[in-house]
Amino acid sequence: MNFGDYIALGLYAILIQNVMLTQFLGACPFLGVSKKSQSAIGMGLAVIFVITLSSIMTWSIDHFVLIPQELTYMRTIVFILIISGVVQFVEMFIKKTAPIIYKMLGIYLPLITTNCAVLGVALINVNQEFPFTKMVVYSIGISVGYALVIYVFATIRERLENANIPKSLKGTPIALIVAGIMSIAFIGFAGVIEI
Amino acid sequence: MKTKQNFLKGIFSENPVFVLMLGMCPVLAITTSIMNALGMGVAFTIVLIMSNVIISLIRKLIPNEVRIPAYIVVIATLVTIVDMLMHAFTFSIYESLGIFIPLIVVNCVVLGRAEAFASKNNVFASFIDALGMGIGYTLAITILSAIREFFGAGTLLGYDVTPLNLIQPATIFIIAPGAFITLGLLLGGINALKNARTKSAEVKE
Secondary structure, X not given: OOHHHHHHHHHHHHHHOOOOOOOOOOHHHHHHOOOOHHHHXXXXXXXXXXXXXXXXXXXXXXXXXXXXXXXXXXXXXXXXXXXXXXXXXXXXXXXXXXXXXXXXXXXXHHHHXXXXXXXXXXXXXXXXXXXXXXXXXXXXXXXXXXXXXXXXHHHHHHHHOOOOOOHHHOOHHHHHHHHHHHHHHHHOOOOOOOO | OHHHHHHHHHHXXXXXXXXXXXXXXXXXXXXXXXXXXXXXXXXXXXXXXXXXXXXXXXXOOOOHHHHHHHHXXXXXXXXXXXXXXXXXXXXXXHHHHHHHOHHHHHOHHHHHHHHHHHOOOOHHHHHHHHHHHHHHHHHHHHHHHHHHHHHHHOEEOXXXXXXXXXXXXXXXXXXXXXXXXXXXXXXXXXHHHHHHHHHHHHHHO
8 A cells, every 4th residue: 555545545534434424433422522612622632542542552452462362252341441441541641741631631531431432443443454554544534533523513513502493402402413414414425535 | 119110210211312312322323224223222231231230249349449440341241242142143133233232332321320320229229220221222222213214214124114105215314314313303302292291281280
């Protein structure tokens, strides 16, 4: 694969395979932490950080321990333990070294362990049998796609606060319908990039 | 009386999907057909019941500081068991649910019930709580999938229910946007019913 192919794979992961709008991974924080664009940015950055790091960790453990030892049936347990370990470690590390970033991301980090996008991407990576570089590009692309969508969604929701909508649809129902319309827009990207 | 309330709250007043809005990923992703929703619901209910019972049994043995990792290990073990059983006995459902069976591990409902209920109550109450929550979850995703399957493919449980082609299937209900829009409208409908009920209650008073 040359450089152009990696760019194409990255864009494919961001737009066409969008983790939230077409694969439905990470819906709880998507609906929960998207009421303000500031918190959406924090959540998006935390997700990029954790997905990239934990994908590399889980892929390495899978490749160097689980597959040689024929323990692939242990994937779910091992991966979730690695992810919660990584989240905990990242939290402690950032708290010590970069208090400013910790202030921004701190409260979102514990929530990420139960973000299914993290475990989902780790499982997709090993199910698709990606080689290392491809896996890194795909994981970054997926998490950037998540951050992009949650930020755009939050800005729309901020405007919805002032919109005149039927009483019964206020809150989550209208947010879900907005997400549906965004999803239609993202389906428009299908076929733009061939992998 | 208390047991009955404990059971019914998972289905109505604290329905995990329609009221608490937890565990939304599979709700949106696998509700394309009733068969998938039932498969997911059963797998989810089994995991929830077993995890609630086991965590309630060992709740006094787990030190408070490491309780969340301990819960996750218990849940992940149970999910692996269910995953293997489904792989062995219900292969077609296993194929169509795909990645969402292992993802039951990170379903907020399971961990949420472990933390909020099973860690504080006895085994029987935890069992009833899990049963109610599991049935409530299954019911919710079955309703959603019935709507999506009916309008999206013109079938129910795989049987053609529009023999005269009165309804043209609209593919949008089956693909990704349909999940969001159908659930949004369904929640809006439930809210409208609730509002109408409170209004009529006020009028009566």
